[in-house]
Amino acid sequence: MKEYLAVTDGGRRINPQGFDQQVQGAVAQGIGYGLMEEVLLEKGRILNPSFTDYLIPTSLDVPDIRSLAVETVESTGPFGMKGIGEVGTNAPLPAVAGAVEDALGSCPGVAPLDPGRVLRAVENREGAAGTAAAARRSRTHKEE
């Protein structure tokens, strides 16, 4: 992921830095949810209960996150605020899913869209013709 723009309506913004902190943190967690994180369960037992096997985003998995606020005023909220703590987690998965659909014509309806799932989606789309073309590209590359 090269860059990320978050435009968020949290109502009135009292602490702009705090607002951006929450948005950026939530977006990173949403990226993890959408692209990396999967609790593997077997008969009620978690198979990946450590950071080795349950991958959360590192500084290399998240781009610079630019946060813009749409400041509405929520009349029923304290000082016109809504809330900002978690809403940023919602968008990364659909954003990436939209990109995958745009590229491939369809998107696996499962999260996370980890590299294996996306590769299988690419392979299924390309089919036999795609496989042959990929093999030709691979040979040309080696000859170079």
Add this chain to the structure above:
Amino acid sequence: MEIRFVLNGRNTLVETSPDRKVTDLLREDLGLTGVKEGCGAGECGACTILVDGESRLSCLMLAAQIEGRHVTTIEGLAQGEDLHPVQEAFVEHGAVQCGFCTPGMVLSAVHLIENLSGPTREEIREGLSGNLCRCTGYTMIVDAVEAAAAKMRGEGSS
């Protein structure tokens, strides 16, 4: 076994078993609770300390390994009331939320800045890739390290 080492600039002597985990030695025997244990398995980086100036995971070290070494924990970074430039930058740039990753993140950043000129934002991200943070999404941490590095190079105000 007696272990002699320099801790945050002070000569220190402890009597402990040679296989005592360094995180426990620092936190429980020496009261330096700024050293955090996030996973205890070398995955998260929260336990990062400096040993002879290099960032190391204290949860993967045994007491015998620090014999004769210079150890720096987060408590040893500030000079009295004066924060280290990296600490100041973290405060200014909003790089701290819950703070649990922060000691390890700051020490990794110190090691990075002292050993890599620049560094670029991409190099900062790579240098901090062993320190997990769940709160910040890393952008403001990178901002802080970039600013601290500039200040430590003497480039004007942060």
